[in-house]
Amino acid sequence: MIRIEQVQKFYQVGRGGVGAQVQALRDINLQIEQGKIFGIIGRSGAGKSTLLRTLNLLERPSSGKILIDGADITQFDAEQLHGLRQRIGMVFQHFNLLSAKTIAENIDFPLKLAGSYSKEQRRQRVDELLDLVGLADQRDKYPAQLSGGQKQRVGIARALANYPTLLLCDEATSALDPETTQSILRLLSDINQKLGLTIVLITHEMQVIRTICDQVAVIDAGEIVETGDVADVFLHPKHTVTQSMVAENLALDLDVLQIRKERENGLLIRLTYVGAAAHxxxxxxxxxxxxxxxxxxxxxxxxxxxxxxxxxLVELIGSSDEINTVLVSLRAADVRADVLGLSGSKY
Structure with a gap:
């Protein structure tokens, strides 16, 4: 269980620590359940990378608490912090592999740094991870010989080397093509299910959240503006930032919708079906x-x-009584019907 309480982060702008302060995070409060995949989405500069990196104190908050399994990690000393970071894996956008080492050596590297495994234990662990990410036949190749998707699989295997309980993904798919992105998301989902691993990922892509996450937080200008189960946030966005991102993802034709809203004898509604009702x-x-x-x-x-x-998105054309009957029937069938226009409508 992860709890973030009233976290704020300021950066000093100017040389020598003198100058104005810029606030990157504003009073962040979040709860992330164990074993879930939690997404943080926002546009460039929203603060999502800063927030993610506070979870292993690569970015130390200016104030607030970060509790992992009940312990406030902002109070850890150097030895405790070292142990914490061994239990937290991290996957990076641009892979960050060691170009002069083979794939097996890249995965082995954090095990060597830990200093608590024998050579045979390390070899067995590397073999396990290569099998897990589907790269057993690539162990002796170098990063330059791999595709982007294969490099990210190596990055994931390396992040899992020390048996972490938490995996942080920093825009892990944004450098990949759509097909490769889907394969990496399937891998992360499989890892979550097989290992019971908590995964926190950041992205600017709503499709990534929709595909893999259980819960999501939307961040804008350093503030969490909306949070909840992905289905609730995606299908019924409340904040204008979330609504805008969802609209972009669905490629809504806003001009057509505006024209339809102006018709005097039509009512514009959005119908949402979830579960079996969708079919x-x-x-x-x-x-x-x-x-x-x-x-x-x-x-x-x-x-x-x-x-x-x-x-x-449906336009209903008819008398008020008939339209009201349709709305009642839809809601009785467990279909959510949100009225988008006409303005002043009694519906």
Missing amino acids: EPILSRIAAQTQVQMVILQGTISRIKNTPYGQL
């Missing part, structure tokens, strides 16, 4: 029972981690 013909069934015209403007059916969902 049921609910809309067509209700349409057959009413005189209301239903115009589907945009829609998608996909998954948020292991949960299927559907989301449609």
Whole structure:
């Protein structure tokens, strides 16, 4: 269990420690459950990398507490901090592999630094990790001979070398193409399930959060503006920053939506189906029972981690009573119906 309490981070701007202060983190409060995959999403400069690096004190907070398994790590001495960092693995955006060492030697490197394993124990651990990340046949190659996805697999194996209980991923897929990104996300998900490892990752890509995370925090200008289960945050965003990121991810045609909002005889609604309802013909069934015209403007059916969902933007055209009947029927079928227009509508 990780608890972040009232964490703030200031940087001094100017030479010699003299000058204005810039605040990178503002009163951060988060709870991350053991064994979960927790995502932190934000735009460039939002503070997500700074926040992630406070979890192993690569960035020390200016104030506040960071509790891991009940212990405030900001109070650790040098020896305690060394032990903490051996229990926390970290995966980097640009891999950070040692170019002069083989793949096996890169994975072995943190084991050698730990100084608590025999040569045979280290060899066995390297073999286990190469099998885990699917690179057993690449052990004697050098980083320059690998693809980007293979390099990141090495980075993941190296981060797992010392049997960590927490894995931090710093934009681990942003340097990869979409297909490779999906393979790395599947690997991280498998590791989470097989090892029960807590994973905290940062990203600017909503698709990454949707694919792998259980919970998410949205950060903007150093503040957490929204947090919760991924399905709730993704499907029903409350903060304007989250709404903007979700809209970009879904590529909403805002011009078309605005035109539709201006129609006097239509009501614009967003329908959200979660779970089994995403595959049921609910809309067509209700349409057959009413005189209301239903115009589907945009829609998608996909998954948020292991949960299927559907989301449609629909215009309902008809009398107030008929439209009200449709809304009641939709909600009775466990379909969330959010009214987006008309302004002043009684719906």
